[in-house]
Amino acid sequence: MHPAERQTVYRWSFIWTGALVALVGAILLGVAITESAAWAETAGALGLSLVGWGGLVQAVDALALVPERAAAALPIAGPRMLIAGVLVWLGGWGLVAAGIRRRPASSEGPSPAAGAPLYPRLARYRDFYWSTLGAYGGGILLAELVLILLQTFLSSGGPSPELGGASRASSGGGLALAPTVAFAIALCSASLVAFISGFVGASRAQRLSLPEATIGVVYLGIPVPVILTLMERIPSLQLALGYRLREVTYVAGLIGRPELAYWLVFTALVLALVLGINTGFIAAGSGRVDLKLGFELFVARRHVAVFRPSLLLGTLAVLMFGIIPPLLVYFIIRGAEAAVERTRVRALGMADPLAAAAAQNHMKQHEQSPTMMMTALSVGGVGVGVMALIIVLSVMSGFEADLQQKILGTNAHAVVNKYASEMPEYAKVMEQIRKVPGVVGETPFIINQVMIASEGNVDGVVIKGIDPATVGEVTDLPQNILPGGDLAHLEHPDRILPRRGLDDDGAPPKDEELDPIIGTPAKGKAQPTLPGIIIGRELAASLRVVVGDRVNVVSPLGTELGPTGPIPKSRAYRVAGIFYSGMYEYDSKFVYILLKEAQDFFNVKGATGIELKVADIDDARRISNQVVKVLGGYPYRARDWGEMNKNLFSALRLEKLVMGIILSIIIVVAAGLIVATVIMLVLEKRKEISVLKALGVPDGGIVKIFLAEGLQIGVAGGLLGLFSGLSWCVFIEKVGIKLDPEVYYIPALPVRIEPVQTALAVVIAVLVTYLASIYPALKASSVEPVEGLKAE
Amino acid sequence: MALLSIRNVFKSYFLHGKRIDVLRGVSLDIERGSLVSMIGASGAGKSTFLHVLGTLDAPAAGEVFFDGRSVFAMNDAEIAEFRNHSIGFVFQSHYLLPEFTALENVAMPALIQRRDRGGAYTYARELLERVGLGARVDHRPGELSGGEAQRVALARALVLKPALLLADEPTGNLDPTTGEGIHQLLREVNRDLGITAVVVTHNETLARSMPRRLRLAGGQVSEA
Numbered sequence A: 001m002h003p004a005e006r007q008t009v010y011r012w013s014f015i016w017t018g019a020l021v022a023l024v025g026a027i028l029l030g031v032a033i034t035e036s037a038a039w040a041e042t043a044g045a046l047g048l049s050l051v052g053w054g055g056l057v058q059a060v061d062a063l064a065l066v067p068e069r070a071a072a073a074l075p076i077a078g079p080r081m082l083i084a085g086v087l088v089w090l091g092g093w094g095l096v097a098a099g100i101r102r103r104p105a106s107s108e109g110p111s112p113a114a115g116a117p118l119y120p121r122l123a124r125y126r127d128f129y130w131s132t133l134g135a136y137g138g139g140i141l142l143a144e145l146v147l148i149l150l151q152t153f154l155s156s157g158g159p160s161p162e163l164g165g166a167s168r169a170s171s172g173g174g175l176a177l178a179p180t181v182a183f184a185i186a187l188c189s190a191s192l193v194a195f196i197s198g199f200v201g202a203s204r205a206q207r208l209s210l211p212e213a214t215i216g217v218v219y220l221g222i223p224v225p226v227i228l229t230l231m232e233r234i235p236s237l238q239l240a241l242g243y244r245l246r247e248v249t250y251v252a253g254l255i256g257r258p259e260l261a262y263w264l265v266f267t268a269l270v271l272a273l274v275l276g277i278n279t280g281f282i283a284a285g286s287g288r289v290d291l292k293l294g295f296e297l298f299v300a301r302r303h304v305a306v307f308r309p310s311l312l313l314g315t316l317a318v319l320m321f322g323i324i325p326p327l328l329v330y331f332i333i334r335g336a337e338a339a340v341e342r343t344r345v346r347a348l349g350m351a352d353p354l355a356a357a358a359a360q361n362h363m364k365q366h367e368q369s370p371t372m373m374m375t376a377l378s379v380g381g382v383g384v385g386v387m388a389l390i391i392v393l394s395v396m397s398g399f400e401a402d403l404q405q406k407i408l409g410t411n412a413h414a415v416v417n418k419y420a421s422e423m424p425e426y427a428k429v430m431e432q433i434r435k436v437p438g439v440v441g442e443t444p445f446i447i448n449q450v451m452i453a454s455e456g457n458v459d460g461v462v463i464k465g466i467d468p469a470t471v472g473e474v475t476d477l478p479q480n481i482l483p484g485g486d487l488a489h490l491e492h493p494d495r496i497l498p499r500r501g502l503d504d505d506g507a508p509p510k511d512e513e514l515d516p517i518i519g520t521p522a523k524g525k526a527q528p529t530l531p532g533i534i535i536g537r538e539l540a541a542s543l544r545v546v547v548g549d550r551v552n553v554v555s556p557l558g559t560e561l562g563p564t565g566p567i568p569k570s571r572a573y574r575v576a577g578i579f580y581s582g583m584y585e586y587d588s589k590f591v592y593i594l595l596k597e598a599q600d601f602f603n604v605k606g607a608t609g610i611e612l613k614v615a616d617i618d619d620a621r622r623i624s625n626q627v628v629k630v631l632g633g634y635p636y637r638a639r640d641w642g643e644m645n646k647n648l649f650s651a652l653r654l655e656k657l658v659m660g661i662i663l664s665i666i667i668v669v670a671a672g673l674i675v676a677t678v679i680m681l682v683l684e685k686r687k688e689i690s691v692l693k694a695l696g697v698p699d700g701g702i703v704k705i706f707l708a709e710g711l712q713i714g715v716a717g718g719l720l721g722l723f724s725g726l727s728w729c730v731f732i733e734k735v736g737i738k739l740d741p742e743v744y745y746i747p748a749l750p751v752r753i754e755p756v757q758t759a760l761a762v763v764i765a766v767l768v769t770y771l772a773s774i775y776p777a778l779k780a781s782s783v784e785p786v787e788g789l790k791a792e
Numbered sequence B: 001m002a003l004l005s006i007r008n009v010f011k012s013y014f015l016h017g018k019r020i021d022v023l024r025g026v027s028l029d030i031e032r033g034s035l036v037s038m039i040g041a042s043g044a045g046k047s048t049f050l051h052v053l054g055t056l057d058a059p060a061a062g063e064v065f066f067d068g069r070s071v072f073a074m075n076d077a078e079i080a081e082f083r084n085h086s087i088g089f090v091f092q093s094h095y096l097l098p099e100f101t102a103l104e105n106v107a108m109p110a111l112i113q114r115r116d117r118g119g120a121y122t123y124a125r126e127l128l129e130r131v132g133l134g135a136r137v138d139h140r141p142g143e144l145s146g147g148e149a150q151r152v153a154l155a156r157a158l159v160l161k162p163a164l165l166l167a168d169e170p171t172g173n174l175d176p177t178t179g180e181g182i183h184q185l186l187r188e189v190n191r192d193l194g195i196t197a198v199v200v201t202h203n204e205t206l207a208r209s210m211p212r213r214l215r216l217a218g219g220q221v222s223e224a
């Protein structure tokens, strides 16, 4: 409409060819670098080059290193390839540049309007404001800094176990919150910062200012995650920043792949910024900051009418039972209805043609428009995504919870020990630990690795010396002992019933002494009272022993010197009980003896360490830090269960995250449907948009109307998905889906509905639909009033 | 001071790279409370002119002052408010919103202002009765005749008591009798409510019944 606006002419064939050529150049460069194995040196600069900072960094780097590098030749092996790559790359950009031209000056003479005042057009969105760029770019950068600083400030404070007392001095003033809690707070604050910057920027500029947003995010936002990602790779960066950012890297490391975490968090912040920009634009579009939706919702509800019982129930039926059965039911009902109606109308027509016409008209009105179908499809799409997300994540959480319960049933929540030494003073230490709030149980232990042998077999196992009186405070061992054994028999080995033949069932236990007649020890009968041992069910099976059988424990680190050198120390034990934890790892690899026995066997004074149970397992890290603090730091240290099983749980979390991302793609696909639906709506309502504008609805109001339409779809889909997902979860939990126990070691599919995660799935869906409708809504607001009014 | 001052307004369309000059330096004053008719051949640019007056379209050059205020110097939000408060439109077609009843359509400008819904409906019902449609308040536009719909559109244009009513061939699609009824209504509105009205029409006899008559030809406006 304003042809004078566009001063440039694009020749797209040139531009695309140039882009392709430049890409080839980049590939050549990549090949050259790969051939000379120079990625390690160039990765940093290249990573930053992506956002345009590389040149600057290189220049600084070069200046700093000029004296050292002067003599060193470039380590590139294939200079020809490199030069060719650079030339092709530059040539490509030359072509792109050649494709952009200035429009030739018009040859027409002066118009009749020459000299008249030019109608002053306001806020064209090709304009560029530095202040807006500052608001957006500064906002995203500020958000990142807030996140990093808050995370560091909130979660540091208590001496971290690895660094002992050393870090206490450096981390003054921290709050020592649990890292995940700190992260939640920091992320919320940072998102808020990003949102507010976007809001302020957009409402001041009264437009979206997409160029500023893009440039701001790319130049000021991306460098931080790039640096964090590169930190793992580049030792000098690690040296410079690693220690300062340790709280940040710790949280990111919880999912095993820190880079993924950095970029996800970055995406979340950009999302917050975009939401802020959008909200600011809409709010300011009506002149004053106005976020109410009254009138707009009134219009939007008439346009899409998602919340009709028939649509909601139909979609829910599809979600619960698949597409085919509800569709069959629907067609049967509609077919029957149509048949009945037709007979009725025909009968009516005999008597009163006018009434029949009215009835026919009524039937016609029942037919649905394509937009209605699209709406139903979009609702269903979002619903499927949310449902899948909820079910899969709940099942994975179920597995995780099951695993966690089994691990924590056998292991302590936290372990206190000393760097490289035993703990003879364990009783005193236990006394001190007892006072730490949050600690609910503690027990001393000695741990070692030994061989265990029965008559039938031999196995390598972990042996643990335990205190039967307190071990139940910390682990589920007492409950896990199978009937027939008894933990108390460790203390009283004389009460263990040795295994005997079937014939002398019920004989008194005294028979265990030497056979009075023969005078030699009879097998399994006439032995001295052996100390007791508790072994796992799987181990018992592989050793082919039962309660009362004798096993030999051999410590390879023997201290007894024999004629041929050190000989392994060996002792005989009697199986006092068999435990079953449900974890194959534990049931096949753990054996327990009395702490006293272990002290004696392994020549340990006191204990190796103390196992703790805490009130809240998610708080274990903070409490164990607290314990170390109470004990006075070095040489004491504490590790929580998460740390001890870090690989396992971070793998699980990563798996869950990746699964969540993959399933979110369903929602993104559904969002594509929503974009299409809302665009169809916009096209359908062009004339009405024009009329609304003529009646005085501001651009922001139009945006609000169509955003509200997209949001209705998202909310309806999200709620349906939530409902059906939860129903399926309850179904799986109550009815159960059997698993092959050989493979999974768990009889049925476990389900655990985590409220936060479930809510997050719905929130993500609503957010994605909201984002998806931004573009069509903006398109709607850019309909000029005259466009629709002339279309007749 | 005139309610509307149009100064040197130019408007061109571009079609296949060719410029069509529709308005060529129109200058004009319209007094407060006046009733003005405008005639001109089809394609002369009457609709274009009216759209420019109502800020629905921007001129290529020139200015329009409303109450001494340059309307095209306003920002988007102010323009929206200006359209909502100060101007009422009636077009050749009724352009009612199909999903809403006659009552809701009439109340729409008030709802846009976020006025209280009950009050808006009460006044809208009054207006509908006044244009003779008290029995049609719950009809959707699809369930109204052309003349009825046009009267609903007129009621909608009046619901916020605008200072200026712009009507673009409001009777173009109607039969002469119905058309005369609409014109009668327009005259009443002008007389009773004191609303300034500019009415574009094809119908010479109807135009002649207006106190002031304008003719648009050759991109220029002249008194007829």
Ligand SMILES: Nc1ncnc2c1ncn2[C@@H]1O[C@H](COP(=O)(O)OP(=O)(O)O)[C@@H](O)[C@H]1O
Residues within 6 Å of the ligand: B013, B014, B015, B020, B022, B040, B041, B042, B043, B044, B045, B046, B047, B048, B049
């Ligand atoms: N969007 C447009 N693009 C090109 N030409 C247009 C456009 N709108 C109107 N015109 C032309 O401008 C002239 C004036 O149109 P209009 O104001 O609708 O006339 P009227 O209402 O007097 O019949 C006509 O010749 C028409 O063809």
Ligand SMILES: [Mg+2]
Residues within 6 Å of the ligand: B046, B047, B048, B168
């Ligand atoms: Mg016209």
